[in-house]
Amino acid sequence: MTNLDAPLYPPAKAYDPPRRLPRILSSRETPIAILQSIPAAWAIVNKQIPGMDRRIGNEMIKPHLGNFSLESLLVFGVVQREPLARIDAELARLGEVM
Amino acid sequence: MSFEFDTNRRQALMVAGAGAVFPMVGVAAAKPPVLPQRASWPLRDIPFDDGWKFHRGGGDGFEQAGLDDSTWRVVDLPHDWGVEDVPGGTEPAQIGPFDKTAVGKGATGFTVGGEGWYRKRFSVAGYAPDARIELTFDGIYLESDVFLNGHPVSSNVNGYIPFAIDLTPYLDRKGDNVVAVRVRNEGRNTRWYAGSGIYRQVTLDVLPSQCRIARWGVAAWTRRFADGRAEVDLTTSLEGDAAGYEIVTRLIDAEGRTAAQGRVAAGSEVRQTLTVQGPRLWSPDHPNLYRLETELRRGDKVVDRLEQPFGVRIVTFDPARGMAINGEVIKLRGGCVHHDNGLLGACAFRDADERRIRLLKQRGFNAIRSSHNPASRSLRETCDRLGMLMIEEAFDAWHEHKEPQDFSVHFREHWEEVIRGMVLPARNSASVIMWSIGNEIPFRASDEGVEWEWKLANAVKTLDPTRPVTAGLNGVLGQEMIAGADTARPGFAGKVDNASTMFLDVPGYNYRLDDIEREHSSHPERVVYGSETFAREVFDYAALMDRAPYFLGEFLWTAMDYIGEAGIGATAFLKNGSLPYYFAAWPWVNAWCGDLDLIGCQKASSLARDVAWGLAPVTMTVLRPAPDGTFPWTANWGWPDELASWNWDDHKSKPLKVRVYTAGDKVQVILNGQTVGEKALAAGDKMTAELPVPYAAGTLEAVAWKNGKVIGRTHLETVGEAVSLRVSAEPLSQRRGRDALAYLKIEVVDAKGRVLPDDMRPVTLALEGSGELAAFGSANPQAVGSLKASHTKTFRGKALAILRGRGKGALRITAHSPGLRGANARVAFE
Numbered sequence: 001m002t003n004l005d006a007p008l009y010p011p012a013k014a015y016d017p018p019r020r021l022p023r024i025l026s027s028r029e030t031p032i033a034i035l036q037s038i039p040a041a042w043a044i045v046n047k048q049i050p051g052m053d054r055r056i057g058n059e060m061i062k063p064h065l066g067n068f069s070l071e072s073l074l075v076f077g078v079v080q081r082e083p084l085a086r087i088d089a090e091l092a093r094l095g096e097v098m
Numbered sequence: 099m100s101f102e103f104d105t106n107r108r109q110a111l112m113v114a115g116a117g118a119v120f121p122m123v124g125v126a127a128a129k130p131p132v133l134p135q136r137a138s139w140p141l142r143d144i145p146f147d148d149g150w151k152f153h154r155g156g157g158d159g160f161e162q163a164g165l166d167d168s169t170w171r172v173v174d175l176p177h178d179w180g181v182e183d184v185p186g187g188t189e190p191a192q193i194g195p196f197d198k199t200a201v202g203k204g205a206t207g208f209t210v211g212g213e214g215w216y217r218k219r220f221s222v223a224g225y226a227p228d229a230r231i232e233l234t235f236d237g238i239y240l241e242s243d244v245f246l247n248g249h250p251v252s253s254n255v256n257g258y259i260p261f262a263i264d265l266t267p268y269l270d271r272k273g274d275n276v277v278a279v280r281v282r283n284e285g286r287n288t289r290w291y292a293g294s295g296i297y298r299q300v301t302l303d304v305l306p307s308q309c310r311i312a313r314w315g316v317a318a319w320t321r322r323f324a325d326g327r328a329e330v331d332l333t334t335s336l337e338g339d340a341a342g343y344e345i346v347t348r349l350i351d352a353e354g355r356t357a358a359q360g361r362v363a364a365g366s367e368v369r370q371t372l373t374v375q376g377p378r379l380w381s382p383d384h385p386n387l388y389r390l391e392t393e394l395r396r397g398d399k400v401v402d403r404l405e406q407p408f409g410v411r412i413v414t415f416d417p418a419r420g421m422a423i424n425g426e427v428i429k430l431r432g433g434c435v436h437h438d439n440g441l442l443g444a445c446a447f448r449d450a451d452e453r454r455i456r457l458l459k460q461r462g463f464n465a466i467r468s469s470h471n472p473a474s475r476s477l478r479e480t481c482d483r484l485g486m487l488m489i490e491e492a493f494d495a496w497h498e499h500k501e502p503q504d505f506s507v508h509f510r511e512h513w514e515e516v517i518r519g520m521v522l523p524a525r526n527s528a529s530v531i532m533w534s535i536g537n538e539i540p541f542r543a544s545d546e547g548v549e550w551e552w553k554l555a556n557a558v559k560t561l562d563p564t565r566p567v568t569a570g571l572n573g574v575l576g577q578e579m580i581a582g583a584d585t586a587r588p589g590f591a592g593k594v595d596n597a598s599t600m601f602l603d604v605p606g607y608n609y610r611l612d613d614i615e616r617e618h619s620s621h622p623e624r625v626v627y628g629s630e631t632f633a634r635e636v637f638d639y640a641a642l643m644d645r646a647p648y649f650l651g652e653f654l655w656t657a658m659d660y661i662g663e664a665g666i667g668a669t670a671f672l673k674n675g676s677l678p679y680y681f682a683a684w685p686w687v688n689a690w691c692g693d694l695d696l697i698g699c700q701k702a703s704s705l706a707r708d709v710a711w712g713l714a715p716v717t718m719t720v721l722r723p724a725p726d727g728t729f730p731w732t733a734n735w736g737w738p739d740e741l742a743s744w745n746w747d748d749h750k751s752k753p754l755k756v757r758v759y760t761a762g763d764k765v766q767v768i769l770n771g772q773t774v775g776e777k778a779l780a781a782g783d784k785m786t787a788e789l790p791v792p793y794a795a796g797t798l799e800a801v802a803w804k805n806g807k808v809i810g811r812t813h814l815e816t817v818g819e820a821v822s823l824r825v826s827a828e829p830l831s832q833r834r835g836r837d838a839l840a841y842l843k844i845e846v847v848d849a850k851g852r853v854l855p856d857d858m859r860p861v862t863l864a865l866e867g868s869g870e871l872a873a874f875g876s877a878n879p880q881a882v883g884s885l886k887a888s889h890t891k892t893f894r895g896k897a898l899a900i901l902r903g904r905g906k907g908a909l910r911i912t913a914h915s916p917g918l919r920g921a922n923a924r925v926a927f928e
Contacts, residue, residue, distance in 0.1 A: 001379065002425045004323040006412045009566055009603055011559035012586065015552050017545065018579040018600060029574050031543065063500045066541035067573035067598075075609065075734060077679065 022096035027070040027084040030091075032056060036065070038097065044090040045070065048083040055079065142404060144302040146233065147175035148836055149218060152295075154179055156213040161245035161278040167217050174836045175300055177216075178239075178293040180209045180283075181443030181661075181873070181885050194884035198684045201284075204664035205501070207291045207687040208881065211240070211283030214295055219274050222304070227271055230305040232313075234262040236298035236475050238281055239444060240288075245278040255508045257283075257292055258437070258471035259519025262303075262313050285503030289494065290436050290689075291662030293444025298474045309338035309364070309394065310402045314522035316392050319564040320410050321371070323424070328377040328410045330358070332370045334392055340364040343396050349374060349408065350389040357388060364394065379424045380409025380528040382464045385485030390526065407482050409528025415566060415604055415625045417648040421531075429643045430487065430627055430650050431711055432465035433458060433657020433693065437474065440696045441873035441885050441900060443661070446474035449831050449839035450900075455480050457698045458657055462711040467629060467653045469570070470494035470537040472520040481529035488527070489568065489606075489629075489653075491534035492520045496550045498540040514557060521561040532568045532604060533558045534629075539569065543576025543597035552585065555601040566603030570629035571610070575599055575617075599624070604650070611635055614642065614649055628652035633667075633693065633703040633737050637784035640710040654707075655735055659692035665879065667691025667736035671728035680731050685881040691735035695877035697843075697898035702740035709759040709785055715810025716762065716802035720744065721755040721788075741894075743855035744814035746793045753790035761785055762802035762809050770796035818848035820857060822919035825911060830925070838903035839872065840925040844913045846895045857895040861915045863888045868907025869927055873900040903927035 025034070025041050035041045046052050049070075055078050056065060064072075070087065073079045151170035159165055184192045191198045196208040222231055235242070239257035243250060247270060252263040269275060283294040315335035322329040334345050343364035349357045349372055358372035378386035390408035394401045414422045421428055439450035451474070458466065465487035468477070472490055481488045493516065499506040505516075517535075524530050535554040541547050555567040576597030583591040587601065599605045606629025607614060614626060627650035631639055639652040665682020667690040672680060688696055693704035700708075705717040719740035724730045732738050746754055758765045760779070765787045767775040775789035791798065795816040802810045828841040846857045858878075865871060865888070875885045876893035883890055890897050892915075901909060905927065912922040 001323050001326060001328075001377075003325065004412050004414070004425055006319065006321050006564065007414055007566075008563050009559050010563050010588065011556040012552070012601075013584040015549060016582050016585045018548065018581040018585065018597075020597075021578040021580065021594065023577055031574060031576065033541065034577075063495075063498065063540040064538065064573060066498075066544060066547070067538065067571075067576075069574045072573040 020098055022098055024096055025091040025094060027087050027091070030069055031066050032068055032070060033066040035070075038094075040094055041091060044087055048087045048090075049079055141304045141402075142301075144304070146218075146220075146300040146302045150175060150177070150296070151217045152177065152179075153215045154182075154185065154212070155215075156280075157215070160215045160217070160280065161248055161250075163247045163274075163276040165217070165276075170217065173216075176297045176445040176447060177295045178297045178443035178445045179214050180206075180211065180291070180294040181441070183884050183886060184210055193685060193881040194887070196685065196687050196881040201286055202288065202662075204683065204686065205286070205289050205662055207661040207664050208684060209291060209661065209687075211294045213284070214281045216279040216281070216296055218277050220277070221274055222269060223272050225304050228307045230307050230310070231265045231269055232262050232303040232305060233265055233277065234260060234301050234303065234313075235296065236260045236300070236446070238279065238296050238298070239292045239294055240283040241281070243280045245280075247275055255512055256505060256516050256519065259516055260298075260475065260523055261519065286501040287503040287505075289500055289504075289663065291438050291444070291660060293438065297444040298446040299476065306394075306401045307338070309336055309340050309343055311335075311392055311394055311404050312337045314525075316390070316404060316406070316526065317562070318390055318408055318526050320412050323412060326376055328374045328379075330372045330374065330408075330410065332360075332372065334368045334370070336364055336366055336368070336394065340366060343394055343401065345370070346391075346393040346395055347372060348391040348393075350391060351378065352386065352388075374410060377410040380411040380485075381423050381426070382428070382485040382487055385409065385483060385528070387482060387528070406526055407479065407528075408526055409482060411528055413531050413565075415650070417623060417625050420625065420647045421650045428464070430465045430652065431462055432467060432487070432489075432651060432653035433463050434467045434469040434630055434653045434655050435657050436469060436660040436662070437471065437477070438660050438662075440659070440661075440698070441875045441898060443885075446476045447839055448476040448480065448837060449833055451477040451480045452484070452831060453698070453828070453841060454658065455484050455486050457694060459484060459486065461693065461700070461704055461707065462713050463657055465489070465531075465651070465653065466657065467491065467534070467570075469630075472516070472524070475523060478524055478527050478529065482527050486529055487531050488529040489532045489534050490520050490524050490530050491537060491570075492516050492554070493536040493539065496536060496539050496542070496554075497546055500540060513554070517554065517557045518561065521558055525562040525564075530565065532566050533562070534568045534570060534606065537570040537629075538572040538608060542569075542571075548579070548597050548600070551598070551601045567601070568604045568606045568629070569598075569602055570606045570608045571598050572608040572630075575605075595621075606630075606653075611638055611642075615646065618646070618648060622648075624648065625650060630655040632734060633691070633707075636703070636707050636710045637786070654693060656689065656692045658694040658698070659688050659690060659696040659877065659879070661688050661696075663689040663691075665690055666733055668733045668879070669736055669739040670731045671724050672731045674727055674729055678729075678731055680733070682733070686879055687881045688879040689735070690879035691733075696879075697875070697877045697896065699877060699894070699896060701737065702742070703737035705742060706737075706759045706786070709761055712761070714812075716758060716760040716765070716800055716812050718742065718759070718798070718800040718812050718814060719757050720746065720814070721757060723749045723752065723754060741855055742814060744796075744798045744816050745855060747795070750793050753792045756789050756791045756798065756800075758787045758789065758800045758802070759785055760787070760800075760802035760810065762804040764803040765789075766801040766803065767791060768799040768801065769794060815852065817852045817854050818850065820846045820854055820859070820918055821849045822847055823861065823913045823915055823921040824851065825913050825921040825923040827923045827925055830927075832928075834928045835903060835905050838927050840869070840901040840903070840909075840927070842899045842901065842911060842923055842925070844892070844897040844899060844921075846892055846915070846918070854895040858891055858893055859915055860889060860891050861897055861913055863899055864912045864914070865901075865909060866912075867909035868904050869901050869909035869925065870904065871899065872902040874898070901925055
């Protein structure tokens with residue numbers, strides 16, 4: 001038995017909202033709900049993937065739109081990879097957003 | 099009458115046994131103790147499971163003490179009405195407990211909730227007149243209201259946390275008391291089968307009124323190993339006036355010897371350190387347990403006493419080594435499990451939990467994730483005893499819902515109860531390695547979600563700072579953020595993190611295999627694991643475990659089949675030209691995504707995992723051929739429709755696809771003595787070789803080679819026609835009375851005793867003797883009948899009967915199937 005100290009995970013003192021960093025929107029990292037909340041971004045998505053609102057309208061997916069990116073939907077077959085690069089190129093032109 | 103016992107009196111009580119000492123506690127006291135009572139102080143944890151009355155449905159006045167409940171059904175807990183036949187149900191819309199119109203739809207496996215009432219009469223006339231009497235429910239699904247003698251005494255809205263009720267204010271000390279419990283499981287409140295009713299244990303505690311050990315009031319953890327000693331820190335909380343009392347704390351080893359002891363003056367919260375010389379450490383391979391005894395004394399009189407299992411172990415996490423237990427690196431070979439016990443529904447029988455954990459250990463699992471709720475005490479104690487690591491989980495939703503009536507409805511008002519209900523009862527369990535504050539939480543990266551993440555993580559740490567906080571994260575990790583010094587985890591102030599991970603010590607990733615190594619380059623400080631994984635990625639995760647020290651391991655979704663989330667692992671044959679999509683609708687009722695099926699048998703994915711995890715050098719399956727004009731389809735959580743079978747008489751026209759799983763570099767397939775295929779395996783093949791083999795009845799053998807040497811063989815045989823049934827009983831546990839379950843496998847076999855691998859036919863049971871049929875069914879993921887009746891249909895040649903004891907006595911079970919020779923077995927319950 002080797003000498004060993006157990007780790008501790010103490011609680012923090014108080015909650016002060018963390019500072020959000022600006023970001024470039026993308027099909028890989030940005031939650032769909034965020035894209036939906038930015039009209040210019042969502043217009044890009046709908047242009048490249050027609051009927052996007054219908055595709056993500058079912059009860060199984062709706063709760064996860066705050067966690068799923070467009071790329072997250074690939075495994076479920078809701079979107080295909082092919083238009084994602086075009087979406088990313090257009091989203092990048094919007095510049096950094098909060 | 100004084101409510102105190104001296105030591106000799108206590109020992110005398112133990113020898114006498116609970117049944118003799120507590121003759122007045124209703125039906126429970128009239129029964130013999132289930133387990134030897136030496137390990138528990140008889141004034142706590144008095145079984146209160148037997149002799150309840152149950153009525154399915156609602157009504158007026160059911161809480162009143164004087165209600166005539168003579169027509170109500172007698173049930174012994176644990177009880178789950180969700181696996182009982184739908185009252186008045188008729189096929190085809192209702193099949194056994196399954197109802198095509200159930201509000202929960204496929205999520206609950208088409209089972210039906212509703213309202214149910216429980217009542218139990220008891221007396222406490224034998225106890226001290228000033229004793230405090232508490233009742234502890236380990237879990238009721240879902241919403242419950244408890245009444246004593248007609249008075250409301252408690253309500254609970256979470257279906258998975260234990261809660262204790264002080265009955266004292268409305269107790270009749272001399273006469274009969276009636277406790278009544280209304281249980282409601284209504285609406286769409288869950289994404290999986292949750293059960294309905296008082297599905298976990300109920301216990302009675304008789305406590306001293308002046309001063310007592312607080313409920314879940316002892317916290318113990320191993321702080322240090324130094325020079326061959328273990329230092330165990332303890333905090334003991336008391337309720338009442340502690341002046342003049344002492345606390346004596348001991349660790350007793352498996353041989354009954356005192357390994358460490360401390361005595362200290364009592365206070366509302368008392369800290370102690372026990373030092374154990376040469377401790378026997380706890381680990382999954384060596385689950386050594388001590389008995390942690392806490393005594394509250396006044397002089398030499400023991401006033402209160404608590405005993406619990408305790409394992410001496412230190413778990414560490416760091417990106418350079420991963421997870422280590424007692425300094426030894428260990429990878430998590432984990433499985434997610436829901437709480438149901440298959441055919442028994444949600445009932446938390448200790449024998450059922452023990453069987454499940456044993457089966458998983460046999461298949462190489464060393465960890466489970468209690469998804470997505472706090473586990474039962476019986477499951478957790480089983481993990482402690484058998485050496486199964488465990489992640490306890492609090493929530494499936496926080497402030498935003500997944501189902502319209504799920505816990506998000508109550509979250510803002512009741513979240514702290516859940517955190518306390520998860521942490522306090524489990525914080526001394528050696529098996530528990532992490533606290534999960536949630537699974538795939540909707541909108542967790544929003545401003546409100548991040549604040550909840552912080553609140554929950556810190557609420558956990560306030561109760562138990564000895565384990566890391568985790569969560570199961572699907573999708574993306576959210577926007578990059580920076581927290582200040584007062585808010586951040588120690589060492590993370592001012593550092594860039596993601597919204598979903600910034601307050602987690604060990605992030606869990608659901609289905610994010612491709613992200614793990616990519617993210618490590620930008621966040622090398624993270625220690626991560628796969629909190630949910632697809633079975634099809636078993637070889638990828640095994641390889642990742644080997645090469646990435648910061649990756650702790652995986653938790654398969656799921657280790658074992660469960661009722662509900664019907665068909666998320668379905669396979670189907672779809673018409674050529676159609677879209678590759680299949681919706682597993684009614685009558686699919688179980689998830690069919692487990693490595694083990696609903697009755698505990700290995701499925702094809704488990705055979706592959708045996709190789710990935712080094713349990714077997716080679717395993718073999720055959721892909722079920724697609725009918726002409728169709729193509730095979732497998733759901734995301736599924737595994738292709740493979741069988742360990744060489745019975746394919748109807749498929750002679752085309753070669754069959756034989757899959758061989760091996761860690762070798764070459765496989766050879768031999769049919770009836772003739773080599774019919776060879777294949778070399780490269781790293782990219784992921785330990786899988788697929789070879790076309792034309793069918794001919796006989797023996798198909800696979801030989802695995804590595805570096806020119808044979809490392810293993812396996813074979814499949816063509817099984818003959820069904821001739822008879824075979825009934826075989828699994829070994830009984832030591833449990834007695836109503837706690838004892840017996841598992842009997844019923845198999846359809848040929849003349850040589852070989853199981854028909856894909857056989858489905860009716861089987862009927864006849865029981866004679868002492869005991870009852872608790873459940874009878876198969877692993878069929880589709881509804882085929884009752885789970886309580888004496889008849890069922892085999893699936894893949896097997897069915898399972900689960901018998902429940904009624905005390906000492908033998909039970910003979912005989913199985914019949916038309917045209918086959920019957921079989922029987924005898925079970926002797928204690």
